Amino acid sequence: MPDVRVCFKEITEDPTLSFAQKARALALAAENSLEYPKLDTQTAEALEERVICDMYEGHAPYKPRYVLPDYSVVLTEGSSWLELAPATTLDEAINTLMIAYHHVPSVTNMPVFLGHLDALLLPFCDDVSDEALYSKIKLFWRYLDRVLPDAFMHANIGPTDNRVARTILKVDAELKQVAPNLTFIWDPQLSSEGILALACDCIIECSKPHIANHPIHTAVFGEEGYGIASCYNALPLGGGASTLTRLNLYEVARRSKDTEDFFATVLPHYIELNCQLTEVRIKHLFETSGFFDSFLVKEGWIHKDRFAAMFGVFSMAEAVNLLQEKEGRAGRYGHDDSANALGYRISEALAAAVTARPMAHVWRNRAMLHAQAGLSDDGGCTPGLRIPYGTEPDPVTHVQALAPQHQFYPSGVSDILTLDETVRNNRAALVQLVKGALSLGFREFTANIAHNDLVRVTGYMVRLSDIKRFQQCGGSRINTTVLGAEAAETGDILHRAPRVVAHEFTSR
Amino acid sequence: MNLPLAKVSRVLTFSCVDGPGNRLVLFLQGCNFACLSCHNPHTMTVCNHCGVCVPACPQGALRLVDGKVSHDGQLCDDCDKCLDACPINSNPKVVEMSVGDVLALLKKNKPFLTGITVSGGEATTQLKFIKALFFVIKQSESLKDLTCLIDSNGYLPEHAWLDLLPVTDGVMLDIKAFDTSLHEALTGRPNARTLASARLLHAHGKLEELRFLLVPGKTDRPEEIRSLLQFTKELSADLPLRLNAFQHHGVRGEALEWPVMTEVSVEAIAALLRMGGLNHVTTPAVYL
Ligand code: SF4
């Protein structure tokens, strides 16, 4: 049998995959049996060597990686394609959303963005009692986890203190489900102390939500707004991201003679190649795939000109440590001022190069820099800008070392702080840490509390008990468990404080 | 003016177990009790520069210079072999810090801090330093909203407390035992001063929290628990009471033979105290 058919056969017979997971794996394998869009030799080589990387997204991009619809359109105007009238009650609104989610594609085929749920649902809540609201949200949450079991699926709430946001936090802490992922958007001018405290209680229960820094994101995205999708991706609302490609900074450092060579020659070279890879993929999506003829565009859920290109980087820690070695300096990333300063310099150079390079079909004609959280098979490389597993300093030192980096990464950066369990008896400490981090310029704050069953692997949640079960007998209802299990094997995650290691699917 | 220096065995910029919110914690070296159950025994004594620890250091981080032991933080990898070698429960890594040094640390970490806690050892053995430090914090525009707390065994006499309280926001007080001979057996000192301190601090509205270490067969006995309930209630049923559980982590010597306190027993005692009318009893989040 030809290779692809062997691969198809293996997928259909894989005992650890559910039939839905098999269908998705088969589709990806079929797509990957096509020719890759035409790349020039240098770019193809760099991709082959994985200095640059396409996130194994598939050879024929026919849908954007992340789609962030403005769901208020379908709620207030209905949809002629889906034959939906505008919603008039809370039941109708939730039902419309449940239908809408099924028509929103993404890299995993499940929606990665569920909308600003409190803003979307509040207008329908006037005559709804607290008890009714609670039970409707609880059923909605159960539906999301069971029908769309993907931890990349992300709901947003905040910045105001309101009934829906409070109910969602309560339900989420109670159910401790893997899906959906959750971000609370915090704004010191708009968010009350009470709702921040509630969000921190929820973090203590289940390591969710993330806290997003609203003033900083608003400065980037302006009036038209943004959403936090998948893990830590801040993207234009009513649009999203066409692609995510990424640069392995360690591989770049490895190919450099010294720091001078790195900055003057090697880094700019690979930045350009990664941009070319991005352009080729986006060109296919925009000019060949026909995606933007979809009813999503016609009805105004999304706009063709609001799709970003995410320029990801990872393995900053290994890159800095290697360059330090080449310069004969001992200081390590995250712990030493000269190493940290080198890290800032790399980010600054990346940001300058990306902002200087125009790109067609892309929101504001420029790619957006992103500290990429990792794939499940990035063995040996630390996600994004993080300090390597097991060597992190205390949370305050950790935040201070990384805070100056955040300004360079408008489409998101994730640092996971691991806190020990003693914080359970002292929520005020967590609140203080959140405020400290955000006031120093953290775009997103994410914490794992040790010994929670529900933990983050790179940006998505998994249950440790699911991973254990998966490893023992195979198979999980939830897509991200598979990734978590891979990450656990290659990324050391279970040996230390809980955290998240990987992102979407790898090609297997 | 000759400002006092502190002997500091450790500084933490993140602690959620030394009072409300996140606190910078200074662990001061030296203690006036000698608790068998101590889980930080190397903080007990001030170094006498005998030099015994110097050859024990595998990194060559310790040297005797002009009869004084000196520690090189760059070479040290925190293996703690020197602590095991020290015959008098001291620590060659102790540094001297001035009030200005601590202020600089506080300023650097200010956005993350709810306050500062001085702990030990027994913090109040370095009374002058604490007083000077807290005084300056209260005078500083940028730092005065930080709460200043002390972690203490309560051995400090009344006049000294009265001197310290105007610049102190609160004290977390450890009571090791109510039966004074048991207290003496556990700590080497009677408990009259500790109990008096608790009453005094409470009367001044400065008793932030009472702490009680449960040791199986010793301080978990019914008569101890009864005294704990009665004593706390006499102060206030709303006073925060934190139960700690004796564990082996960090402990040295004969106390390692004692059994550890289990979560089940701690929770049972907590339930008893709550039933007895105490409104703020907390139990450990972790057992190690
Ligand atoms: S902890 Fe003590 S023994 Fe170990 S390296 Fe440091 S000074 Fe030397």
Ligand code: SF4
């Ligand atoms: S730390 Fe102990 S062993 Fe070392 S010099 Fe001081 S007293 Fe002696």
